[in-house]
Amino acid sequence: MPRRLVALLCALLLCMPVVPSALADERRHRPRPVVFVHGFSGSGGQFETQARRLTSNGYPARYIEAHEYDSTFGAQTVQEVYASLDERIARLLAETRADRVDLLGHSLGTGLMQAYLRSSPARAATVAHYVNLDGATSPDLPGGVPTLAVWGEGSTGRRVGGAENVYFSDQAHTQVVTSPETFERFYRFFNGRAPRTTSIVPERFVSLSGRAVLFPSNVGAAGARLEIYQVHPRTGERLGHRPRATYELTGDGAWGPFRAHGRAHYEFAIVWSETSVHHLYFQPFLRTDRLVRLLTSRPGEGLSGLVETGDGHSALTINRQKEWWGDQGREGDSLYINGRQVLNAANAPRTERTIGIFAYDAGSDGVTDLSAPLPEFFATPFITGMDVHIPAGRRPTSIVSRPRGGDGRVDALAVPGLPSSGHRISVQLNDHPN
Template identity: 75%
Template sequence: MLRRLVALLCVLLLVPVAAVSAAHGDGSRPRPVVFVHGFSGSGGQFETQARRLASNRYPAGHIETQEYDSTFGTTTRDQVFASLDERIARLLDRTGADRVDLLAHSLGTILMQAYLRSSPERAATVAHYVNLDGAPSADQPGGVPTLAVWGEGPAERAVGGATNVYFSGQSHTQIVTSPETFARFYEFFNGHAPLTTAIVPERYVSLSGRAVLFPSNVGAAGTRLEIYQVNPYTGARITHRPLAAYPIAGDGSWGPFRGRGDAHYEFAIVWSPTSVHHLYFQPFGRTDTLVRLLTSRPGEGLPALTEVGDDHSNLVINRQKEWWGDQGTAGDSLRVNGREILNAANAPRTKRAIGIFTYDAGRDGVTDLSAPIPQFFAQPFITAMDLYVPAGTRPVSIVSRPRGGDGRLDALAVPSWPSSEHRVSVQLNDHPN
């Protein structure tokens, strides 16, 4: 009778109860997890997988990322290693685990292979290592059991002695965030398949993370973060006062902010009264401790290359899955105010673009999508296009039809802030739910 009651409850409540009941299905607690990003990356690239892990009963606080300046302008390799030593020691002390599970992507795999080989003591703190579309290796680094996941590219890439998995239809960053990759590393860590690869929604969520300078991941110290709930159809703030405000100092950490899983929020980084960076996300759905607010000092970085004015709005549109504008129905669609902006010239599959800058080049009120803007297109993982978006009038509509999404649409509406004093960043989902 008890078994029937449990089964009935699981059917009625579906994945949420199932995910909870699977917490210790093999009689053991999951180990803490650490992710190390690649070039121009951040901990935000592991957001989706962290929420999937939490949906399978991993404590959200046991999932961390090791961030660093991938240009090595402010960070040395030895400093990355020493910081990772401290992180692992702290996680093991706090959780009581024997070892951590470690994942790395791209440039991060070069660092982590060297880290695991640097000393037997370091290798002994890692139970499993996942090499995500990065450096091949003749053997398993430091003798640590290794899973290597590879995306599109030469099939001869491998880590010797490891389990090598190939997803030839997935791109470089997509490999980090895909449900297929999640299923493989979850089973590698735990010895059994995950109960779900979906993000199981929660009514109330806790959000926290860092506001950092791109791409150095240095904290955006000296700013103020304001969080507003916004109207999902217009992006307009529902209240004049923020729901929460945090002075940003040190490493850029903020939160926790308690909100609703289905709500739309604006994160406003206030550099000064005349310089505000507005960041918008789709509803988080689940507690997220890896929210990364990527910004730059006014007049510095890539935004300084854009042209600004009172009459037009500039947008940066991000997704942790490459935009394909040259693959026809097998690619992506991205419409701004109803206009398709992706094409074979500005977002070819080979560009691996995950960040798109749009602004009125020449400030002539004319859109020209025939070619990308060269100084942006020359950067890894970034493209840019001449798109005129009038400021101060109607909201800006952003609608994506992602490849592999069975026709679903991801949509956000944001205010048409004038670019003279406001920057706008939008992050769309890389996952199907």
């Protein structure tokens, strides 16, 4: 080759921009938007942990959404659910310039999504991958879309024909949605490679946003006011008299974004009136979170309307997106309220698949009786109720969990001892080990 030509080629190479390997890798593996569809009585909150794992692996938070609906179908029809999903997917594709979305369904949501993908070739063409989480079986791929089916405890005869079928027989129905093992499998399915981490990588400052919704319809909690306070981690008491942010809730109950510290503790107070406030407490969020769901109800309505209230005791609702097992001995869970273990074989058997606990002083007699669950709550799927006297007053209420499989880890929150006559208290504990 002539020297002049060699020199020209070298000059051209030197002038070319150098692309860092990480940036080049990101360009080769640009993620698609992800849409999660919940099951009966569910919400986008079931996908909150997985969303933070996705962003810990480079997904933009705005690429991850949940498609919520009234799972009792009292507020909308199936066809309306499908039409709004069409709109969501079209908007995400326009905003991200992606070719298709990746779709996940859980439980009741799997039957809905299988029917959605089969309803028209045009709909199936907008979905690159589908994940069927512990729900409906199928003889073939829904709409011909590549499918990963993840199954929890139960028969290993369940399957989706033509799909990759994975069985986690030691995981419960909701745990299958939130577990790191499930994350690793669907991340690899979406991207063709393993995630860098299955942990939630903490950020110093985070952006929080979400919806305040009526349980279980997912209708927006319109007409209330949301106040956000930073609170002391050991007492739950507010740090300051003024809220860090205030939102008037309208329409679908959307709020945010709120700039927060990743490791701080916050109270979300839904003010229905000056005499009826719903206080919701979470463990630190660690990362930006756009799927924060504040599950509430109008005063006197829903399951909360069945709670007996009074000036001398508090009432708690304790949630975790991983079932509470009270009948599995050392292989189960422990949950302590003011130092007393409240889970047992009667109120939280493995078969109940409990993720929500209502605890209050039934009869307002100052006596705790854990011999049997409160039947009106226990009859509701994924819910239990227990008679626990929780004194109201100046001393905070302590909630401590030792989750199964946690290698001795403790999850703990403290909340003020507010009287149930004017205050409802909800606590959400982590389903993940961070």
